[in-house]
Amino acid sequence: MTTSFPEGFFWGVASAAHQVEGNNTNSDLWLLEHVPGTIFAEPSGDALDHYHRYAEDIALIASLGFDTYRFSLEWARIEPAPGEYSVAELDHYRRMLEQCHAHGLRPVVTFHHFSSPRWLLAAGGWEDPETPARFARYCAVAMEHLGDLIDMACTLNEPNLPYLLAELGITGEPPEARAEIPVWANAAAELGIDPARIAPFQFNATPTGFAIKVAAHRAATEAIKSVRPDLPVGWTLANTDVQAAPGGEAYAERVRAAVNVRFLEISRDDDFVGIQNYGRHVFGADGLLGAEPGMPVNSQGEEIYPAGLAAAVREAWDVAAVPVVVTENGLATDDDAQRVGFLEGALEGLAEAIRDGVDVRGYIAWTAFDNYEWIFGYAPKFGLIAVDRTTQRRTPKPSAHWLGEVARSNGAGIGALIGATR
Numbered sequence: 214m215t216t217s218f219p220e221g222f223f224w225g226v227a228s229a230a231h232q233v234e235g236n237n238t239n240s241d242l243w244l245l246e247h248v249p250g251t252i253f254a255e256p257s258g259d260a261l262d263h264y265h266r267y268a269e270d271i272a273l274i275a276s277l278g279f280d281t282y283r284f285s286l287e288w289a290r291i292e293p294a295p296g297e298y299s300v301a302e303l304d305h306y307r308r309m310l311e312q313c314h315a316h317g318l319r320p321v322v323t324f325h326h327f328s329s330p331r332w333l334l335a336a337g338g339w340e341d342p343e344t345p346a347r348f349a350r351y352c353a354v355a356m357e358h359l360g361d362l363i364d365m366a367c368t369l370n371e372p373n374l375p376y377l378l379a380e381l382g383i384t385g386e387p388p389e390a391r392a393e394i395p396v397w398a399n400a401a402a403e404l405g406i407d408p409a410r411i412a413p414f415q416f417n418a419t420p421t422g423f424a425i426k427v428a429a430h431r432a433a434t435e436a437i438k439s440v441r442p443d444l445p446v447g448w449t450l451a452n453t454d455v456q457a458a459p460g461g462e463a464y465a466e467r468v469r470a471a472v473n474v475r476f477l478e479i480s481r482d483d484d485f486v487g488i489q490n491y492g493r494h495v496f497g498a499d500g501l502l503g504a505e506p507g508m509p510v511n512s513q514g515e516e517i518y519p520a521g522l523a524a525a526v527r528e529a530w531d532v533a534a535v536p537v538v539v540t541e542n543g544l545a546t547d548d549d550a551q552r553v554g555f556l557e558g559a560l561e562g563l564a565e566a567i568r569d570g571v572d573v574r575g576y577i578a579w580t581a582f583d584n585y586e587w588i589f590g591y592a593p594k595f596g597l598i599a600v601d602r603t604t605q606r607r608t609p610k611p612s613a614h615w616l617g618e619v620a621r622s623n624g625a626g627i628g629a630l631i632g633a634t635r
Contacts, residue, residue: 217564217624223319223575224620225281226274226597227541228263229326229370230290232584235260240289241334241413242327242587248403250395252384254590261582261600267309273598273607274581275316278617282318283540283577284309285326285370286359288333292351295332303358310362321540321577322359323367323449324352324433327415327587335404338412339429340388340421349432356440366444367487367540368433371451372426373476375418380468381494381501385418415587427479434483449487449540450476452529453494454521461497468496473525477532485574486533487540490525492518511545513593519558523566530571537572539563541579545586545593552597552612560619560627578616582607 231237236259246256263270274282290302313320325348329338333347352368379385388409391397401408412422434446452473457465480486492515495502504516511517522542529537544555560576567573583596591602597613600606619627 218567220623222573222623223281224616224623225279225283225319225321225575225577226581227283227321227577227579228285228581228584229323230285230287231257231260231326231328232580232586233261233263233582234287235262235264237287237289237328239293239331240287240328241331241338242415244331244334244403245396245400245413248396248399250399252396253588254592257585259602260585261602262605263582264305266605268312270581270607271309271312271316271318273609275318277597277609277613278621280317280319280620281321281575281577282313282581283321283323283367285323286355287328288325288348288351289328289330291355292330295336295347296350298354300358303355306355307359307362310359314362319364320362321365321367321538322363323370324348324355324437325368325414326370329414331404334400334411334413335406337406337410339414339417339425340410340412340419341425344425345428345432348429349436352433353436353439356437360437360441360444363441363444365485365538366437366446367449368430368437368446369414369426369448371449371489372414372423372430373472374451375414375416375422377451377453377468377472377494378416379418380472384416387419388412423475430479431482445484447480447483447485447487447535447538448476449489450480450529451489452477452525453490453492454518454524456493456495458495458497458502461495461502464498464500465496468494473528474532477529480529480533480535483533483535485536485538486529487538488522488525488529489539489541489579490522491541491543491579492516492521493524509551511551512547513545513589515545517544517551517555519555520562522559523562526563526566526571526573527569530566535572536574538574539576541577543579543595545595547594549610549612552610553615556612556616557627560624564624564627 392408455469
């Protein structure tokens with residue numbers, strides 16, 4: 214299949230601070246990883262030591278052929294106590310941005326990628342009415358120090374994910390139930406607060422949480438624009454391709470509205486929307502259905518469905534009507550040939566959407582490195598680059614070289630390139 218991407222289309226890889234930097238000890242997630250009854254498979258620990266190895270990592274990403282690096286700032290490092298900002302940490306992220314520019318990489322910066330300062334969780338986290346103003350204040354400080362080097366700003370990463378997790382029965386408990394769940398009860402005890410007030414970003418799926426996140430996004434956008442009015446700003450959404458099996462139409466429509474559509478409607482006021490897709494979820498009359506028999510699955514037992522990306526991008530364009538950036542797309546697998554096949558299918562669908570008039574500005578793969586995948590620990594392998602965490606040695610996989618060549622050619626000849634790797 215012949216693919217075509219617009220002139221100026223950008224290609225990159227992504228990471229998130231807590232997943233790669235290591236020893237993010239002042240964050241709420243570090244606390245949640247270590248309390249009795251934790252839902253995390255293992256602690257993040259040293260992670261990939263990207264905090265100290267960022268220069269060689271950025272050089273490696275550029276050498277593979279990419280022109281964009283999406284990474285996040287760590288709020289818990291920059292503001293270790295309320296109103297107290299670390300110039301040393303701000304300088305650290307400035308050096309990262311300078312390295313990106315030195316290697317010809319466009320920096321796409323996420324201001325909040327799931328992890329928050331521990332003190333914010335103690336203050337009520339993402340259900341506290343003061344959180345939007347606190348977040349905006351941090352964004353303004355970061356912009357004053359770093360804004361001249363940022364090419365694109367993402368305020369919040371996947372504010373809608375907890376609502377999808379709640380639909381899948383993974384988490385999202387209401388405040389009155391938190392005292393009965395060990396991880397929340399024990400974290401509250403550690404912080405000296407009522408368990409009903411435990412509201413971490415990644416696991417909060419209440420109506421109050423929705424309102425707080427929307428307010429935080431809007432306040433942060435205003436703060437960022439106050440420093441750089443020309444800087445493109447949006448948020449990134451975890452938009453699965455919601456589908457209905459026979460009899461599941463009403464169920465699927467309710468999920469689509471709660472998880473995808475209402476967040477896309479907020480994006481109508483933004484410069485772009487980041488879309489992050491890993492496949493589809495199919496719902497019957499009584500809820501989520503499993504993978505169809507005989508369908509290939511990833512290392513987590515989930516159906517491999519690359520066509521989900523194009524569907525999510527088309528939905529975003531139809532609802533938000535602003536430019537779309539694919540800010541995450543990838544596959545958890547130990548079979549790198551399987552990963553290449555997934556990426557090929559996703560990109561061919563994306564190219565078709567662009568030909569049909571969807572305004573897509575760039576594609577950023579998840580993820581640069583095999584890293585810490587939150588509650589699942591280090592087992593899922595999404596990375597284009599393998600990491601031996603004993604030695605911290607980085608080894609690009611064939612998929613890294615393949616996608617890098619796609620990036621160099623702006624997507625031309627994807628079919629021919631993939632044929633050469635088989």
